[in-house]
Amino acid sequence: MGLCHGKPxxxxxxxxxxxxxxxxxxxxxxNSSTGKTPKFPFYxxxxxxxxxxxxxxxxxxxxxxxxxxxxHPFPPPSPxxxxxxxxxxxxxxxxxxEATIPEGSECEIIGLDKNFCFSKNFSALYDIGEEVGxxxxxxxxxxxxxxxxxxxxxxxxxxxPKSKVWCLMAQSISLCNCFCFTG
Ligand SMILES: Nc1ncnc2c1ncn2[C@@H]1O[C@H](COP(=O)(O)OP(=O)(O)OP(=O)(O)O)[C@@H](O)[C@H]1O
Numbered sequence: 001m002g003l004c005h006g007k008p009x010x011x012x013x014x015x016x017x018x019x020x021x022x023x024x025x026x027x028x029x030x031n032s033s034t035g036k037t038p039k040f041p042f043y044x045x046x047x048x049x050x051x052x053x054x055x056x057x058x059x060x061x062x063x064x065x066x067x068x069x070x071x072h073p074f075p076p077p078s079p080x081x082x083x084x085x086x087x088x089x090x091x092x093x094x095x096x097x098e099a100t101i102p103e104g105s106e107c108e109i110i111g112l113d114k115n116f117c118f119s120k121n122f123s124a125l126y127d128i129g130e131e132v133g134x135x136x137x138x139x140x141x142x143x144x145x146x147x148x149x150x151x152x153x154x155x156x157x158x159x160x161p162k163s164k165v166w167c168l169m170a171q172s173i174s175l176c177n178c179f180c181f182t183g
Contacts, residue, residue, distance in 0.1 A: 137164045
């Protein structure tokens with residue numbers, strides 16, 4: 001640890017001994033209406049206010065930064081998370097305080113759940129077989145129609161997990177935001 005060797009500043013013994021710097025033609029140095037000198041005898045006012053009397057900065061109407069600069073300091077946040085949270089609450093799958101989605105988790109790859117996202121009567125319409133392939137967004141299964149015009153026919157069923165659908169939606173909404181705010 002080092003020591004400070006600065007010389008202590010001693011307060012002036014008698015202020016009346018300090019000479020007053022004359023300042024002619026300046027109203028703040030000597031108030032003619034009250035006849036008082038300023039509190040500090042060494043006060044020397046800046047000449048700038050009188051030099052720039054015509055400046056708009058000295059106008060009484062200019063009191064703060066113009067609002068037009070502060071109207072949109074940053075682009076509004078993406079509404080994707082709010083939409084997701086709203087839909088999650090509406091479907092009752094998430095508690096209200098769990099509805100917000102943490103940063104960076106939108107495109108996480110979640111294990112494929114083959115029972116997920118089929119409509120209630122889907123199993124009444126198709127017999128789902130083996131997985132035959134995978135793409136970027138989901139997987140494809142072979143299936144056989146049970147009812148209607150597809151009865152007895154071999155079909156392919158493409159399953160896209162909800163997490164991927166959200167990812168796609170987020171990408172398209174972000175794209176929309178880009179177009180909205182750069183124009
Ligand atoms: N009708 C089908 N019959 C047999 N196999 C299929 C059929 N449809 C898809 N597949 C298999 O599933 C794989 C993935 O198909 P998919 O249509 O999901 O591909 P993709 O278009 O690349 O996917 P994504 O759109 O998710 O990027 C294919 O590569 C293929 O092997």
